[in-house]
Amino acid sequence: MIYLDNSATTKPFPEVIESYTAVAANYFGNPSSIHRLGMEAEKLLMQARAQIAALLEVKPSEIYFTSGGTEGNNMALKGVSSLYKTRGKHIITTRIEHDSIKRVMEQLEQDGFTITYLPVDEQGFVAVDDIKKHIQNDTILVSIMHVNNETGAIQNIAEIGELLNHYPKILFHVDGVQAIGKTPLSFKDHHIDLYTMSAHKFHGLKGNGILYAKEGLLLSPLLAGGGQERNMRSGTENVAGAVSTAKALRMQMENYKMHFSKIQELNKFIRKQLEGMDGTMVHSPVHSVPHIINFSAEGIKAEVLIHALEEKGIFISTTSACSSKTNTVSKTLLAMGVPEHIAESSFRISLAYENNKKELEEAMTVLKETIHWLRGVMNK
Ligand SMILES: Cc1ncc(COP(=O)(O)O)c(C=O)c1O
Incomplete structure (x- = not known):
């Protein structure tokens, strides 16, 4: 997992x-x-x-x-x-x-x-x-x-x-x-x-x-x-x-000091991967905490990707835990001026001290493959 x-x-x-x-x-x-x-x-x-x-x-x-x-x-x-x-x-x-x-x-x-x-x-x-x-x-x-x-x-x-x-x-x-x-x-x-x-x-x-x-x-x-x-x-x-x-x-406070630079590195890695993908966009500003990265994958239904990743043992979420079940579009992204059809396809990756580079590499590979596969299925 x-x-x-x-x-x-x-x-x-x-x-x-x-x-x-x-x-x-x-x-x-x-x-x-x-x-x-x-x-x-x-x-x-x-x-x-x-x-x-x-x-x-x-x-x-x-x-x-x-x-x-x-x-x-x-x-x-x-x-x-x-x-x-x-x-x-x-x-x-x-x-x-x-x-x-x-x-x-x-x-x-x-x-x-x-x-x-x-x-x-x-x-x-x-x-x-x-x-x-x-x-x-x-x-x-x-x-x-x-x-x-x-x-x-x-x-x-x-x-x-x-x-x-x-x-x-x-x-x-x-x-x-x-x-x-x-x-x-x-x-x-x-x-x-x-x-x-x-x-x-x-x-x-x-x-x-x-x-x-x-x-x-x-x-x-x-x-x-x-x-x-x-x-x-x-x-x-x-x-x-x-x-x-x-x-x-x-x-947590001790951990923060010990793991902050690792989480920052993981954040950079994830951003780089997302920025290199077609049709994805990172919405978290630079002045963010490094453990939260919000991105959208245009045309992908949020809950479909969440469940497809879950099948492969990877757990991310739509924008927030509370709105994820009610299927409401992210009010934060809308308030930032993100168009509704993009905000509808947005996701949140949120990290903790336990996460490491190896699992993030695996998660990002699976994420890319899954988005690619879902786009292929949708275009058939
Ligand atoms: C910013 C913010 N405020 C308040 C809450 C509510 O906290 P709790 O789940 O402890 O009631 C959350 C939970 O996600 C949150 O993210």
């Missing part, structure tokens, strides 16, 4: 599974219980929070455990809009956000909020000036993704943070699900108020996530109940999930 769909999800590090199992089996106490078992579990939870905070160079009190990226994004957007709606009902975002942002924005529109969806250029980048132009007196939040899940484009978070630093009443949320542990960034230096992360994108386990919320920032909680996570996210804490997430993040 050659797995090249790491932006959909990654294979957990074996050590992460081991730590989850050990904690779930041996430290099953409820962290809220006042007896020894509860206190042991609470200690582990505090340690996991402190480890994550240290890795992200923030305070433990700024870390909230969630169930993943979707919850983190909902918690940030709904939490801010509900609490600050008396201050204003205008939010700025982009046309290329993940559905866990886009759908929330649509719900907020139903609740009377006005949302500005900023366009992107042909490379997939938002213009910082455009953000400035759209700021109003009643703007309460700007939400911009860090790395696009379909193309890998890295938005200019540093400059956006710098701009928003001049507007202390506007909160800055960043969906960092595809970025964390894969492209360095300082939340503090870039004036980020909220940053969403998801463990299964960095070799952690599904159902675990982290929301960074700057100290002192209040959110209206999505979940009301026993008041866990300092009243921001009620529900008995997933201690084993938190401990394994801390481990995954540390390992």
Whole structure:
């Protein structure tokens, strides 16, 4: 098997599974219980929070455990809009956000909020000036993704943070699900108020996530109940999930340093191969994370190629895992001005530390042959 769909999800590090199992089996106490078992579990939870905070160079009190990226994004957007709606009902975002942002924005529109969806250029980048132009007196939040899940484009978070630093009443949320542990960034230096992360994108386990919320920032909680996570996210804490997430993040960060140049080389190799093929086009801009490469193969039906490759043990995806089943055309590529018939035939190869040159050589040979064969079948 050659797995090249790491932006959909990654294979957990074996050590992460081991730590989850050990904690779930041996430290099953409820962290809220006042007896020894509860206190042991609470200690582990505090340690996991402190480890994550240290890795992200923030305070433990700024870390909230969630169930993943979707919850983190909902918690940030709904939490801010509900609490600050008396201050204003205008939010700025982009046309290329993940559905866990886009759908929330649509719900907020139903609740009377006005949302500005900023366009992107042909490379997939938002213009910082455009953000400035759209700021109003009643703007309460700007939400911009860090790395696009379909193309890998890295938005200019540093400059956006710098701009928003001049507007202390506007909160800055960043969906960092595809970025964390894969492209360095300082939340503090870039004036980020909220940053969403998801463990299964960095070799952690599904159902675990982290929301960074700057100290002192209040959110209206999505979940009301026993008041866990300092009243921001009620529900008995997933201690084993938190401990394994801390481990995954540390390992991912170490891995990034060790494997970055290898992944960059693999990216160059894939791009070169794709650029040498007839009727294919690479859509990921140069300023992208090296582990995501988006390309189109004109005239090829996306799901047909995906399944033909799968038969040969190669796993890639259409533009994003969420839209792949609903057969929707990539909104990111459309927003970049890619014609619909090309966007319909687009694919995403996404790499991780385990991938190597030999398997990529094999995958690219099979990809070329399969596209060639499918074109032949279609023209008969
Ligand atoms: C950019 C982005 N945001 C949010 C999410 C949702 O994360 P989760 O699957 O943890 O809910 C994803 C998942 O693909 C994503 O790519």
